[in-house]
Amino acid sequence: MLQETDVLEVLHLLETAGATAWVDGGWGVDALVGETTRAHSDLDLVVLLDELPLVRTTLTEAGFTEVLRDWLPTALAVADGAGREIDLHPITGLRSEGGYQLLPGGERFHYPAPTIGTIGGHDVWCVDAATQVQCHIGYEATEKDRRDMARLHATTGVALPEEYTSLPPGH
Template structure:
């Protein structure tokens, strides 16, 4: 999934008047304002109350194939071209963020989104501290280690 694909999906969701902020690998790219590697999917934090509207907007854009449905935790969709969108529904919180229900019944808190840049466009994305926190508790891949190193180096420069 390339930069223009990401922007097209975000534009569809903006047109649908829903909330979405970029997470995962594209979230790291947005925070750093550069693209360092290929991405197979686009992770988005979305409001659970808007999930029906989001699904309709994504279906209109061709994302109709369900790859993984573990709601209320996550929902992954794909289009005919193989582009994937992985939704992380949250319940809105007073701080402007949201709480995601985890499979074990616990929650993961996303603070309010911060601005980032993808393809010359300003986007909302998950903050650096939350990105780093989300990379804990599971075996890391080379991509994960690279993302952590880039975020850590970027944070040290700030």
């Protein structure tokens, strides 16, 4: 599990190295909500594809040496000896403009320029609310996903698709 201090440490290391990164996934939702709402098994980061060698070197030097998944150019997941996991989502583009993540099959997913969120009382770059919702479409939502999206909607007012506004079967 990653704590707020872990997230802030990784972001600081990458920034100090000159790498661009913004928070996605569960930590990204929490950044937009402005508080840590649950335990997180990993940290999802959007990074620039052309900075990926710098990101990998920086994370390796910080102990993230185990490659869990290498699905490049779509994603790369690494872990350290303590079991902390980071899932990298490389994009072509710039932080100021956003960019495209190459998906399997040649499709592309657009990440707009990041917005500011808060983790542990510190401002961080993170994926905006509408894109967070887009990232939660196209698969069977878990209870964790439903709670994350409900919190995101309650805090930001972002519109949710029907699969997140209707009750799951059996409820």
